[in-house]
Amino acid sequence: MRTSGQDQQKVHNFWQRLHIDVPLLIGILLLLTLGLFLVYSAGGQETAVVYRKARSIGVALIGMFIVAQIPPLVYRKWAVPVFILGLLMLIGVLLFGHVGKGAQRWLDLGFIKFQPSEIMKLIVPIMIAWYVSQDNLPVKISTVVLAFILVLLPTLLIAKQPDLGTSLLIASSGIFVIFLAGASWRLIGVCLGLASAFAPILWMFLMKGYQKQRVLTFLNPEQDPLGSGYHIIQSKIAIGSGGIEGKGWLQGTQSQLEFLPERHTDFIFSVFSEEFGLIGVGALLALYLFVVMRGLWIAVNAQHAFTKLLAGSLTLTFFVYVFVNIGMVSGLLPVVGVPLPLVSYGGTSMVTLMLGFGILMAISTHRRFHV
C-alpha cells in the first residue's frame, strides 16, 4: 500500500510539475475529440475541415500549456496595464477595424490580424478579480459600482462592433466575479432591476436591425419559416427528429442534406442531438457539468481571493457558452453568435477558452505563492 501510495504521489508530482490538472484535461480532451467527430459529420464529411480543427486544437493545447506555466501572481501584477491596452485596442477596432460579415471585429496590425474582444474575455475577469480582491471580501457597494463601470466599458465597446455574443460573455465574466466576491443580494437585485430598465434603451438605441429581427424571430419563428425563422425551425426539427437514440453518426438527414444552417459552427449541437439523440445529449451535458464542477473545485481550493474569483469566473463563463448556445439552438433563447465551447468549429474562440483553462490549471497547480 505504501509503495502504491508513493507511486500515486509520484504521478501527482509529475503532472504538478507540468502544471496540468488531469481531471480538467480529460474533460477538455473528451469534448475536443467529440468536436472532431461532429465537425467531420457536419462539414460534409470532408477530412480537410477535420484537419483544420485538429490544427487549432494543437495550437490551443500548446497555448494552454504555456499559460499554465505562468504563476497567477503575474496576471495580477499586469492586470491594470493590460486592461487599459485592451480598451485602447477595442477603441482602435471601432476606428480602423477590419470589417467582416457586417461587423467590425478584427484589428490588423500588419503582421497579425486578431480580435481584441477575444482577449478581453480573459482580461476583464482578471481586471475585475484584481480590483475587487484589493479589499477584504465581501465587496463594498462602492467597489461594486466601480467594478460595474469597469465591466460596462469593454462590454459597450464590443456591443458597438457589433458582437452581441462576446459582449454578453464579457459582461457575465465580470458580473460573476462581483457575485462570487459576495456582493449583497439586495445589490444584485438592484442591478437586475437596472438591467431590465436598460433593456428598452438597448432595443431602441444599440441593437442593429438584424439583432432585433433575431429577437422577434425567437419569439415566433414560424412567422417567417423560410426567412429569418428558417434557422431555428430547421434546428428544432434536427433535434426533435433525433429522438431518444438518434439517427446515428453521419446519418442525420437534417445536417447531411444541408437543411440545417451553420452546421459545424453555432448549430453543431443540433447535429449532435440529431445523430446521438437524447442519450447523447444527456452524456454531453454531464461532461460539461463535470468540467464546471472541476473548475469550481479548483476555485474553492485556490489559496487567494484573486485566484478564487478568477477561477470561478472563468468556469462560470465557460458554462454561459454552454447555456446560451444550447438554449439558442433549441429555441429557448434568441439567436446570438455563441459557439458550443470546445466542440464547435472555429479556432479563435476555442483558443481563448483553452487559454482560460491554462489559467485554471495554473491556479490549480501553483499553490505556493504569497502576497
Next chain:
Amino acid sequence: MSPRRVVIRNQSAEANLFARRAFIAFTGVVLVLLILFGNVYNLQVESFEKYQTRSNSNRIKLLPVAPNRGLIYDRNGVLLADNKPVYSLEVIAEDVEDIKASIVEVSKLLNITPERQRKFFKSMKRKRRFKPVELHSRLSDQQVALFSVNQHKFPGIFVNARLKRYYPFSDLTTHNLGYVARINRKDANKLALDGKSENYAATYGIGRLGIERYYEDMLHGTIGHQEVEINNQGRVIRTLNYTPPVPGKDLTLTLDIELQMIAKRALSGKRGAIVAMDPRTGGILAMYSNPSYDGNLFVHGISTKNYKKLLESKDLPLINRSVQGYPPASTVKPFLALTGLEENIITPTTIVNDPGWYKLEGLPNKYRDWATWGHGKVNLTKAIIKSCNTYFFDLAFKLGITKISNMMEKFGFGDYTGIDIYEENKAIMPSVAWKRARYNQHWYTGDTLNVGIGQGYWTVTPLQLTQALTTLVNHGERKVPHLLKANSELIIESSGNAYHQITPVIYEPRAPLKLKVDNHWEVVLNAMHKAAAAYDAFKGSTYDASGKTGSAQVARIKQGEEYDAKTTSENKRDNAMFIGFAPYDNPEIVVAVAIENVAIGGGGTNAGPVARQMMDQYFGDRVITRQTLKAKKSTKAKPKFDSTIKTIPQEAD
C-alpha cells in the same frame, strides 16, 4: 489607479464566503442544465413524431414518372403511332458558372439560333431552383453527337431524351388518329375538373383529335413515382423507392393502312373523302379526307406560320370531310325506293313515264331530269340504274317529307353514327319541324321534290352513307361504325413473366330495321347490282360489285339554264358521289366516295373509279402489299408512299 493598500485579510472568512457563493453558482448551473435537458427531452421525446414527420417531409419528395403512351396499330399490325425519343438540350443554371458565356459558346458549337437563346433567357427568369430549362427542344442526331464529345466543357448543360409521339404515315392517318399535343391550360383545367391532374403530373402531351383524343384514358396509362431524397436546394441525392408507371394500352384499329393509301392516291389533287367499312362488323377499313396535314407538326408545337397556312388554305385541310355533310344526290335513291316500297306507294313493277321533266299541276316550275329527252317508261330497277329523276320526283311527291325523313332517320341520316372519334358532324335530314326551327318557314312541295333526288336541304356524311348502306346490305341489321378493333395490355405476372393480353372490343348491335315485306331489301339491292354492271367503272372486275352513283349540284341552276362544267367556276362545279358494296352475296366491303367540284362528268366517271380502286385493293388485285410497306419502312426516311405504288391502269371510259 489607487495605490496599493496593505489589507489584513481574514482568509477563512473569505474562503467560507466564496465557497457559499460557489455552491449557489453550482446549484444554478445544475438547474440550468436541467432546464436545457428538459427542453431537449420535450423536443426529442414528447414532440418526436412531429419533428420526425417534418424532417422526412424536408428530405423526401415524390417525383412523378410519366407512363409510356400506348401504341396504335392498323388491323394487320402495322405501326401507325409510335413513341420516339426526342433529344432536348437542357440547362441547370445553378450548375453553370458563367451562364451567359456558356450559352453563347454552346450555341456556337451546335448552331443554335439567337431566337432560341432569347427564348431560353426569357424562361430562365421564371424558373424554379435546380429545375432544368430547355435551350433546344429537338436536337438532330448530329447535334447530339457533337455535344456529347464536348460535354466536359459544359457542366450543368446536358442532353435529355423524352419519348414523343411520331406518326410514320404523317398526313395519311391524321384525320383518324388525331395527334398528341402539349397539355395547355384548357386541358389542365379539364384534367383538374375530372380529377386526373395527379395522373398527368409528368405527362407532356394529351390526345387532341381523333383516336388519340377519344381513347385518351386507355392510351395514357398510370403514372409512376420515384421517391427520392433531396437536399436543401432540391437536388436529388438518391432514390429511395420506385413505383414504375403502368404503360397505356396498345390499340389495334380496324383500319387497313394499305387501303388507306389507295384512298389517298385516288383522291390525289382532289378535295373529297372516302370511307370503306366492313358491313359484317361496322369496322372502318379506310377513312380518308383529302387534303390532309401532318399531325407530327402539332406534336412539337406547330409554328404560327405553318398553322396559319393550314388555317387559311382554301382546301380546308384541317376538316375531316369523311364526317362532314355533302348533298347525297342520287346515292340515296335506293333508300328512297325502299321507302316507297315500304309505304306501299310503289311496287317493283310500278311504271312512271319520264318525258325529261317533272311538273306539278298548278305550279309553273319544271323539274328537269338529267337526261334532256327523258328515259321513257321507267320501273324501279331502271329508275335506279338510269338514276331517273322524274321517277323519284314523283315518288317523293307521293311519299311526302315526313315519311321520307322518318325512314331516313332509321338509316341513321341526320344523326351521329357513334363512331369513336369526336369530330363527327350530324349533317342534315330535313323535315317540316327542322325547317320551322332552322328558317322559321313552311315546308314547300318543291323542298320535297329536291329531297327526292338527294338535293336541297339534305346533307349526309360519307360515313353516314357507309352506315346506311351497311344496314341496307345487311337487310336491316345495324352496326356501329368504329375504328377500334382491340386493345392490348402488358401484363406482368408475379413470376416476372410478361405478355400482352389482347382484348377485342365488342360493339353491341343496334336494334335491327324491320320491313313489312322482307323481299323489298332484295329488290333494291338487286337494282344496285344491275346498276354497277352497267357502269364502265366496274367493267372487268371480278368481285361482283353493286353500287349507285350521284352527281350533286352545288350551285342552283336557274330555270331554263344549262349546266356546263367548263364554263362554271371551279368551286361551283358538281360534286361526284358514289356508294357501292361487294360482293353481291355476303358483302365484305361497303364504300362511300365524295369528290368535290369535278371538272368533267359526275359520280359515275369520277367517284365510281375511285371505289373500284378501293375494291380492287381489297379483293386481292393488290397494288400495295405488306411487302412493299416493309421494304419502304426499312429504307427509313420520311414515308412518301406514292413512289412505291404501282401505276394503276386508268379506267377506260
